[in-house]
Amino acid sequence: METIYKGPALLTDAEQLAISAIVKNYPNDQIKQIRAYHTADFTDTEDIPGGIMMVHPMNAKVHVDSLPLNAFTYLAIVPVLGEHADAEFKGKEDRIHEACPQYSSKPPSLRCQAVDTPLDGKTWNAELGEDENAFAGVFKQTRGRDTRYFIAVQAGAPMAARQLRDRLLKKDLTFEQLLVDKDYNYAQYLSQRNCERLAYNMARALKMPIRSMTDMGSHVEHEYSAKPKRAVPLYTQAVSTIAPVVDEGHRAVAVFSRLTPVNGKATPLQFIYEGPYMGIAVYNMTGSKGRGHALPSHSGKVANAQSLPPQEIDKRCRDVIVEGADIRAHPDMVADNFREADADEFLAEMQELGWKQQKTMNNLVPVVVKVFDPTVHRK
Secondary structure (H helix, E strand, O other): OOOOOOOOEOOHHHHHHHHHHHHOOOOOHHHHHHEEEEEEEOOOOOOOOOOEEEEEEOOEOOOOOOOOOOOOOOEEEEOOOOOHHHHHOOEEEEHHHHOOOOOOOOOOHHHHHHOOOOOOOOOOOOOOOOOOOOOEEEEEEOOEEEEEEHHHHHHHHEHHHHHHHHHHHHHHHHHHHHHOOHHHHHHHHHHHHHHHHHHHHHHHHHOOOEEEEEEOOOOOOOOOOOOOOEEEEEEEEEEEEEEEEEEEEEEEEEEEEEEEOOOOOOOOOEEEOOOOHHHHEEOOOOOOOOOOOOOEEEEOOOOOOEEHHHHHHHHHOOOOOOOOHHHOOOOHHHHHOOOOOOOOOHHHHHHHHOOOOOOOOOOOOEEEEEEOOOOOOOO
C-alpha cells in the first residue's frame, strides 16, 4: 500500500490515527492505496477527512465507516445569459431562501425511487440538505473589462447518501457489486439532479436567463402538471464520489472525499471551493491530463483557525446569507477557516498535480451566496 502523505509533509500522529480508524476493518490486501492530498482536512471528527482518496480492489468488501457521509456531491457552474451587474442579484434574500431551502418538506431520498425503473416514483423538492459545504449563489468572473456571471451550486442528496449507508450495512456487498447496485446508482443520479434543480430554481427566482431542460427522470405529482426543470451547466464537477479507476493496469474502485476523479482524463478546468468569502478558485489544466487519480475540489479547512476581528467578520458576512437568523455567528464567518488556494505552497502542490503556472487564474468571486447553517435542523 502506498505511503500516506500530505503534500510534501508526513501526516501528524493524530492524523495517522484518524486514517487508522478508517482502515481498521480492511485486511491489507483490501486497500491498494491511500493518499492524503495537500488539501487533507481532518477538522470534522465525525466524518471521513476531506482530501483523502482510498483505492480498493473490485472484490474488497464495502465498509460504510470508510465512506463519506455525503458520498455524492456535485458542483454545477451555470452561465447567466446576457450582460448584468452586481446590483441585479442583491437584496433578494427571501427569493433565494424560497428557491434554495436548507431543508424541503419532500427531500430527495431513496424512498423517491421507482420500484421497476431507475427513475423517480415519488415527487421530491430540491434542497441543500445536511452538508456543511453546500451552497447556492451567484458568482462573477472578470477578465480584463469583461465580467461574466454564473449560478454556482454545490450540493448532493445527503438524505439519500445516509440511507444508502444504512442499507449497505445489511447488504454485505463488494465494491464491484456496489457499482451496479440500484440504490448506489439512484443516489448518485439523484445527487446530480438535486444540484442542477437548485441552480435552476435560483435562476428562476432571480429572473435570470440560463440554459435549462426538463428533468426527465422526475415524477409528476398531478396528471396535468409539468415535470420540474434543471439547469444545464457549462461545467459539472464531482466534489465527492465513489467511482471505478484503473490502478497499476487493473480495474479498481476509489472513494474520493472532496476530491474530483481524474484517472488520466483531460480536465480543462478544476474548480476548488475555498469558502463563501473567497469563492471558487479556477485552475486551468489545459494541456495536462493530471497526475494520479484525483484533483482537489475543496481547499481544506485549517485546524485551530484564528478568530477574526469584528470588522473583518462584518466584511466577510456581506452578501452571505443563511437560513438562521445571524450570519455573524456562522463558524465560517467568525474564523479564518479555509486554506488559501493561491498560497505558494498550494500552488506548488497543484503544479505537482499537473497545473501549469503560466495558465492564468480567473476565480469565481461571490456576489451573493447562501450557505449551509449548522444551527438549523430538519423538523
